Amino acid sequence: MSRSDVTPAPAAHPRSSYAARASARLAGGALRVFLVVAALFWLLPTLGLLLSSFVSPTDLNSGGWWQVLTAPSRLTADNYQRLLANDTITGSLLNTFAIAVPATLLVLVLGSLAGYAFAWLEFPGRDWLFLVVVGLLVVPVQVALIPVSELFGSIGLFETTAGVVLFHTAFGLPFAVFLLRNFFAEIPRELLEAARLDGAGELRLFTRVVLPLGGPAIASLGIFQFLWVWNDMLVALVFADSAHPPITVALQQQVRQFGNNIDVLAPGAFLSMAVPLVVFFAFQRQFVSGVMAGAIK
Incomplete structure (x- = not known):
């Protein structure tokens, strides 16, 4: 076959390539517009709550929070002044911190220790005990309310902050152990053996090697646990002191007693x-690292 018999492939028409690029850009732009609109609709209740907190009750009753979009002069900080003057609400915020912070720290500490033990320590019945821990993940909170109430009542922990913390810790540990055990098990055995050859004991190995490597997973677990405890209402409504409730119960009491106390x-x-949003964004990098590490492994 001669060179003259070989026909070159036709070159792409410039108009067709331009149309393809234009259609791709239009599709990408339409997707961005859709995502922006969906995000605005998703954030609309939060925006409404934020603006409502800066609008006087009279203006809210007369026209709603959206009127400040055209009349920003109606925004006022008087509502927050009344809030700070409300001892029930301000005290409930402190009580919520007193519950959420210890419950989160206890779950992180105990879950890390148990996860390391299930991942790297040999002891009789380890696998069966881990199966029991995994089985506890399916136990709903509602099942334990009555028996735990009777137990706490007999030992003097009912309607106490310590009782609420212990309840949240107990129900947060199964997931914590399951998550951290699987994460710690992915640490290379050679790394741990090298540390043991250097004379590191189990405690030093745990604090100097395992915890730094498991930092993203521990941070992700801490975010989940804090958000769950902070936003909880059922456990707080049953076990917390009615005279010193957390914020969720305090707001519910305000609605029940003063229906128009907006x-x-x-x-x-x-x-x-x-507060949970601040915690999430403060540890966002660790959270994303933990999720990505779990997805890759």
């Missing part, structure tokens, strides 16, 4: 929601 409810609800 000047306290709106800023209180926004502060209750803002």
Whole structure:
């Protein structure tokens, strides 16, 4: 076959390539617009709550929170002043911290120790005991309310902060052990053996090698546990002291006693929601690292 018999492939028409690029850009732009609109709809309740917390009850009753979009002068910080003057709400925020922080730290410490033991220590019945821990993941909180209430009542922990912390710790540990055990098990055995050859004991191995490597998973677990405890209402409603409730119960009591007390409810609800958001964004990098590490492994 001669060179003259070989026909070159036709070159792509410039108009067709331009149309393909234009259609791809239009599709990408439409997707971005859709995502922006969906995000705005998703954030609309939060925006409404935020603006409601800065609007006086009179303006809210007369026209709603959206009127400040055209009349920003109606925004006021009087609601937050009333909130700070409300001892029930401010005390409930402190009580919520007193419950959420210890419950989170206990789950992280005990879950890390147990996860390391199940991953790297040999002891009789380890696998069977781990199966029991995994089985506890399917136990709903509602099943334990009555028996735990009777137990706490007999030992003097009913309607106490310590009782709420212990309940959250007990129900947070199975997931913590399951998550951290699987994460710690992915650590290379050679790394641990090298540390043992250097004379590191189990405690030093745990604190100097395992914990730094498991930092992303521990941070992710801490975020989940804190959010769960902070936003909980059922356990707090049953076990917390009615005279010193956490923020979720305190807001519920405000609704029950003062149905139109929007000047306290709106800023209180926004502060209750803002604290978990601050915690999430503060540890966002560790959370993403933990999720990515788990996905890769």
